[in-house]
Amino acid sequence: MNTETTWYYADRHGQQQGPLSREDFLRVLEREQLPPETLVWRDGLAQWQPLSSLAEELGWPAATPPAMPPIPPPPPSRTAPAFAPAPAQVIIYAGFVRRLAAILLDGLVIGAINVALIFVLALAFGLSAMGRSHASNPADAMLFLLIYPVIFGVALLYYSLQESSAHQATLGKRALGIKVTDLSGQRISWKHAVGRWFAAALSYLTMYIGFLMAAFTERRQALHDMVASTLVTDRWAFTDHPERQNTQTSGCLIVVLVGAFLIVPVIGILAAIAIPAYQSYIQRSQIAGALVQAEPVKALVYQAWKANGQCPRNGQAGIGDAGSYASRQLQSIDVGSMKTDGSCALELTLHLPGQSMLDGKRIWLTMDKGGVTPTWRCSSELPDRYLPTSCRESAPQ
Secondary structure, three states: OOOOOOEEEEOOOOOEEEEEOHHHHHHHHHHHOOOOOOEEEEOOOOOOEEHHHHHHHHOOOOOOOOOOOOOOOOOOOOOOOOOOOOOOOOOOEOOHHHHHHHHHHHHHHHHHHHHHHHHHHHHHHHHHHHHOOOOOOHHHHHHHHOHHHHHHHHHHHHHHHHHOOOOOOOHHHHHOOEEEEEOOOOOOOHHHHHHHHHHHHHHHHOOOHHHHHHHOOOOOOOHHHHHHOEEEEEOOOOOOOHHHOOOOOOOHHHHHHHHHHHHHHHHHHHHHHHHHHHHHHHHHHHHHHHHHHOHHHHHHHHHHHHHHOOOOOOOOOOOOOHHHHOOOOEEEEEEEEOOOOOOEEEEEEEOOOOOOOOOOOEEEEEEEOOOOOOEEEEEEOOOHHHOOHHHOOOOOO
């Protein structure tokens, strides 16, 4: 057998490939796993034949040869006969409604991820604020600034990693049976997907007109698809089963769209309830932190009163100046006796800039001299909702 015989074959898309040597052709068969019905031609054949009929000649075990075909007449020349390519696939492009439904679903997924991450950051900030007794730290503001790159990074990775994956689609697109391809129907790379995500900013900057273009352009391309040279098609387009493409918009899409538009207001309502509740929690935590700072001073006051029967003042009995207790939550702690009954007392002045309902307000801790161990009565000029239960009493006159 002449090893220099020239071979041609039709690939999975119906395109003629070749010429190839026998060895090269065998390597192609092994790499691409071509089916037995693949059309093949070589020097000496009058017409194209299925691979299975030439498997024995090639020494290719993957294709089982059928019954011996009739002996063809000799070819007029060594030139491959004209190859009639397979009919071009009819490509179903994703319509505007399917794409809109996918965007809404993806928005819900990304929103849920962002809410979880922001909650973790906010919780970390709240706990760090409670645990510190020093003055305001600029790093706290930087912690909140992390929210913006987190949101940005989540969206970038969500879209780019999934659209360049084997699925070629985000979770929303997969739910709607669509995918992203390049202009030739091939899977895009991660860098290509990143570029497409940045190009989507143009569709936002045009007041969403860039997205609306998908309803009118020939291949249903939005503005960012044109910039990034991408297509959004049915999931079965450019595959071995194009007949499975969905040519009609699913009736479920209406349910998806209505559900998404209903869920968004619900999320807004829940956020309107949760955010003030969280802020109130942070404010109560700050006041609780101020009360904790007063505990050592209360112990010094009791020891001094027990030793000489008199209420100490700032600068006595190891008690520092009022301003020496300044911290993130406190402006000062004044120590002395109440004018009404002479009881030993502490006056805490809060330091919470930006919170007009709390900043500069006072809390009084008054020692009860009766009993074996001292007890302390807490009162304040703050609204009760900001205070621990033990402090929800009328402020002294």
